[in-house]
Amino acid sequence: MKRLWIIALSMLLLGVAPSIAHVQMDEPIEAEMEAVTLTIQEGKAHITNAEGKTLEIYNLTGVRVARIRIDSNDKQITLNLTRGCYIMKVDKVVRKVTIL
Numbered sequence: 796m797k798r799l800w801i802i803a804l805s806m807l808l809l810g811v812a813p814s815i816a817h818v819q820m821d822e823p824i825e826a827e828m829e830a831v832t833l834t835i836q837e838g839k840a841h842i843t844n845a846e847g848k849t850l851e852i853y854n855l856t857g858v859r860v861a862r863i864r865i866d867s868n869d870k871q872i873t874l875n876l877t878r879g880c881y882i883m884k885v886d887k888v889v890r891k892v893t894i895l
Contacts, residue, residue, distance in 0.1 A: 829843075829844040830844060830888075831843070831844050831845045831848065831885050831886045831887070831888045832844060832888065833845075833850075833883060833885050833888045833890050834890075835874075835883070835890060835892050838873060838874050838894075839871055839872065839873050839874060840871070840872045840874055840883065841870075841871050842865055842869075842870045842871075842872070842885055843868060843869050843870075844868055845865045845868070845870070845885050845886060846865060846866065846867055846868045847865065847866075848864075848865050848885055848886050849862055849863065849864055849865065849885070850862070850863040850864075850865060850872065850883065850884070850885050851883070851884045851885075852874075852876070852881050852882070852883050852884075853881065853882045853883075853884070854879065854880075854881055854882075855879075855880050855881070855882070860876070860881070861876075865885065874892075874894070876894045877894065878894050878895060879893075879894055880892070880893050880894075881893075881894065
């Protein structure tokens with residue numbers, strides 16, 4: 796239970812708490828052209844559709860441990876992080892990562 800509380804607090808500090816939007820049916824809705832994707836596999840982060848944005852990595856206490864500028868639409872970054880749990884954020888996309 797304590798772990799869930801820490802994760803929820805970290806997400807709140809990162810500004811990723813759920814929000815509620817009200818849209819009337821007769822209003823046009825503009826969809827994002829291409830959504831940012833963030834996947835983690837084998838110690839590497841693969842980020843697409845995020846050119847010009849920033850990857851931020853936080854530990855579970857909310858301290859930012861890395862900030863990396865994304866310079867292309869298809870970027871792969873090797874993660875040099877110590878063992879532990881981290882929160883990774885690009886634009887509005889957030890992932891929890893465990894480094895073993």
